Amino acid sequence: MKEVLIIGDGFAAAVMAAHLLRSGVASTSIAIVGPGEVGKGNAYGCDSQFFRLNIREDLPIIFSEDPLHFSSWAQENINDPHAKTDAGYFYRRQDFGRYVSGLIMRESKSSQPEHIKARVLGISGTEGFWNLELDDQSVLSAQHIIIATGNPPPTWPCEVSSPKTVKPSVELIENPWTGSALEVINPQENIILLGGGLTALDVINTLVERKHLGMIYVISPRAVLPPAQANWQRKVQPNWPQNLTPAKMIRFMRNYLPSASTASPEWQSAWEELRPNINTIWQQFSPHQKRSLFKRLGWLWNLYRFRASPQTIAAYEQLRAKNQIQFKLGRAKEIQYYQSQVKVLLANGAEVNGDRIINCTGVASDPLLRKLIEDQLAIFDPLGSGIAVDENWRVLHAPQKRWNTLRMIGPATMGSLGDVIAASAIAKQAEQLAAQISRGSFLNNL
Template sequence: MSDASSLPVIIVGGGFSGAMLAARLAERGQASVLIERGDAFGTGVAYSTPNDAHRLNVRAGRMGALADRPDGFINWLRAHHPDQADPNGFAPRRLYGLYIRDRLATTEAAYPALIRRVNGVAIAVEKQAAILSTGERIEGRAVVLATGNPAPRTTPAGEGGRLIANPWTPDALTPIRPDDDVLILGAGLTMVDVLLSLSSQGWRGRATAVSRRGLLPRAHGSGHDAPVDLPPQALIGPLSARLFAARRLAEAHGWRRVMEGYRPITLDLWRAATEAERARFLRHLRPRWDVHRHRIAPEIAAELDRMLADGRLTVRAGRVRRVEASAEAATLRLTARDGAAQTLSAPWLIDCTGPGHDAATAPLTAALIAEGRARLAVSGLGLDLDEDGRVRHADGAADPALFVIGPPARAAFWETIAVPDIRQRIEALAARLTA
């Protein structure tokens, strides 16, 4: 039996969260094993896109991988891609992926043997160990689940050839012909990326996007918006009163400044909220929060506006009742906001409902739940975690050696999608694991 203090930290998932945690641990003298099913170490799905039309949703000057060096990415651009080195701009995500890979490789060179890369699929997590599909058992002093964003799960993958259940699968959009019309389930960031991908391959058809409320992502302003000072009535008290105060502030100062005011304290507000308040927020306010909080680059928003004006993009609000797909076409049957039944058909249907997080059915976490080593959060957003990101057992006790970081940790931290938020969690977890 190995001395626990000499064992590595096992990180399941080699995207941004996992790779940058491994790098930060190495800089603190802690070895780690980074397990990734593919070869996209550091990039994951978001930053492995080869399409330069896919832009960051945060200004380049704030996308450094280290919490105390937010200018790290812009400095890297100045050295390697000076034509893209605009701190106020939104660089291609491809370049950000190269930056992350470069930081990982540079850290590996500076701290030899402290990061071990493993190409493989983790199929089980035992106490302080990960089991791979090959049967290999990797022991460690702790296990961190950094599995990132899974594929959409709204539509069944086997429904038919005209249904594209996962638009991030390589060449998933290739069969769509230039003049084909498409139905898109979802109107958020994934939809935006799909439209950009289609346009890049010469597509000139029409798209109809359907979502529950028909809301599109909002755009960033021309420059960074200074946060507005939030008064007590926007921070405490009933949610309805806080919402009223926030709307009044937005009328006076602009909604972007209000969102910037909330940004640094969102975690504190989430932690202070009761389960009933979280449920109300998720049920009524989340869609509007998402489109204002997770904004898109102004040039991307302008492209959407052109498509809307030209009639090439239509957005409808409604609840989908049935998805049908055959070898020739796809059909959506939905109930509109006014209660009317509608039927939409097109040659293709693309599932853009976003990451299909479901800890209850994902193989790794479902097994942990069945064993009583994990439980679902009351909010339904994922596993129940403590304030350090440790998984809570069925009895509520926090596991001392099992952590979650990145998007799957949203039940505990809510804001776990954008790099500026994830890097704060990386710093906290790295400190916790090397204490």
Template sequence: MQDKNRLVIIGDGFAAAVTAIHLLRKGFAADSLTIIGAGSLGKGNAYGCASPFFRLNVREDLPIVFSEDPLHFARWAKANIDDPEVKTSAGFFYRRADFGRYISELITAEEGFDQIQRIQSKVCALNQANGLWKLDTTDGRFIYAEKAIIATGNSPPTWPCSIHTENSEQASTRMIENPWAGHYLSSISAEERIVLLGGGLTALDTIYALAAQGHRGLITIVGPRSLFPPTQAPWARQKQPNWPDKLSPAKLVRFMRQYLPPAPTTSTEWQSAWEELRPNLNTIWQEFTPHQRQSLFKRLGWAWSLYRFRASPQTIKAYEQLKANHQVQFAVGRAKQVECSESAITVQLNNGKRIQGDRIINCTGVGKDVFLNQLVTAAIAIPDPLGHAIAVNTNLNVLKPDQQAWNTLWMLGPATMGSLGDVIAASAISKQAEQLAYQITGALNKPFGREEEKALNSTYLDL
């Protein structure tokens, strides 16, 4: 048996770094902490990107790491980032890579950082062995731990349809399966016909980067709707909605429809009302049964993704420019098959349409986490109500097949969405990290309860 670690964090992105910061600040011994992941600590899929055109989709006061100092990033950014394009009428929208640099600097400056053990690998299995957690890594190591936190984030996108290729070398340049880091962008020549599968924020990031590098070819967006998320407006919460009692999914949708003003979704008025609705939605979600959550997600899921994740004004401006040049078009439908030949890419849609291009970029969003699947197969965990990840309780404890909580295994980050609601943005994850650090270190000398949650909520209002 190799060294026993007291607490292991599985994953090395934003959630892992922020959890480590909060644990150390609450007195957790740094030499009892191990972080496993193959990347650069704190950056992960969102902030480890290469492209300077991938921006945060929220203004500078919203990515909060410390509840006692919500404007820490805004101040750091002002002092440390040189970005002539940052200012817009809706606030300052910084580059994601600069936010990654901020998190990296925070964690490396933390007292005790040097004593944290880092293992540059990935965990492929987690099992119980004599009361400890046994972690198998992809490079053949076994690690034993008393406690473990799963912080594996959003799994990178995988092709949503069947793929046929004549030549794998051609396919590797013509077909971009995971575009999140943006490394592929510099190899695109200006006249290429680009096909984007999916019409969300990743597609918009790509469009912004292509516009900035002077792209002249046609960009076709394949998706079920010919709509992009709106631009961020300078919204501000003015009042609290008076939610009705005994909400059902249908009543919730009705109330939200009535509450939202008859104004464009790009307006400050509409977005302020939308943001007034949001802070209560996680509690409401958690009170719904699994069946109600599935039905709400089916009804509202697409509209939620569209309006919840609005884009930075810089990104939308670039898109508007290409649109004005007639360089972007939508092809409504779902991809059934992609063929890659020597001369072109052909996408076959479910409605019979065929789209051709020189390169295809997969912007269809989060893939399946095979590591979480292993936990279900090994009967360590159960699927969450949406079947997207594994189930946790409100204290972030992973649930066993008998619905009881593991008191030595937690999960935080976007994979908790099916159980807890909208936990995707950086500040929602920071709130979970702070809550978890309180629990693990016992810094409150009592269990973390609703009162403490309310106090954290009052800072992390922007979730």
């Protein structure tokens, strides 16, 4: 019987364990279950030296009492002459992964928490007595569970038809997050990118660094990519009105933002001044308000919340100057692959042809969370993307009913709690939950 078991072994799991250790929980009370190297996960376990953090070095705040912990570590441990830009240092994600995977060791006084190398297929049991079914056919028991399964890797958003002999990872790259699938690309190929967000920009940066010569087609509903990070600073705190409705919130934000370019430090400073209060405001909205707000503004929020590293946008600008990149507006309906050619049929009737397609459509759905819903241990969050949690990260199994010993942190809490995707937002959840656990409120809730 494990006391505190963390499911998932990525960034969220590592910062959760580091905060538990820092707040005095014994390493022997903590266990982590996941298939990879603790701390790296889907975001920072990449092999590519061309994938960069989209935030400058002072922003991944892991410990609130030591906000420059990563920045100081980076100065001593990273040799990356291309990290420096006018907007700060933007390091490689693999180097950040090295930092995160070392966090637990740096916080451990003697032994480290146990890492069980497996994937959790399902959870059964009840408050304080949970059983976890693992993919190696064994069963684990735990008193308290913290789900930190993060960002499920992308899957094709539409039908893919190809001969059975084709290895899916060769010309049809379903998951480009590690970067290794991009190494086989021939410079002459015409490449289709499905999606126009940060993953597409990672691929663009990689192609430019590898001196790509072929055309790049970006299939996306809008011909717009996230802007580059500017050197923004939070200077003032916005004076948010009381009793906000989604409409009032949008009006206030519109009036607060200057009519400057979204790539300017002035606009980004105002945007970042608005951000710290958004989660509290989001949590006050009803499920219906959350859904309609996300439907209206979700895409815009995703575009500007996630800005890209200046290096990556510079790569895109290089391609644009050479007319080597083109947007193809629409949504993919079907991908066909025959005789070494990829054809994408769009819902608007258009066709896009190329030698290779790379799926840049973002996260898929999490099988473990779906299983929890199926088994009636959890309910959907208001956006229907993750499972619902309350403000103390307790998983809900009915609209007003929560488990005290089954919690979840990380990106999948977004539908309930707001913008919890960036590294620092997740680290803040881990820090606050660890404080609750070490104060005993976690255990006393039994």
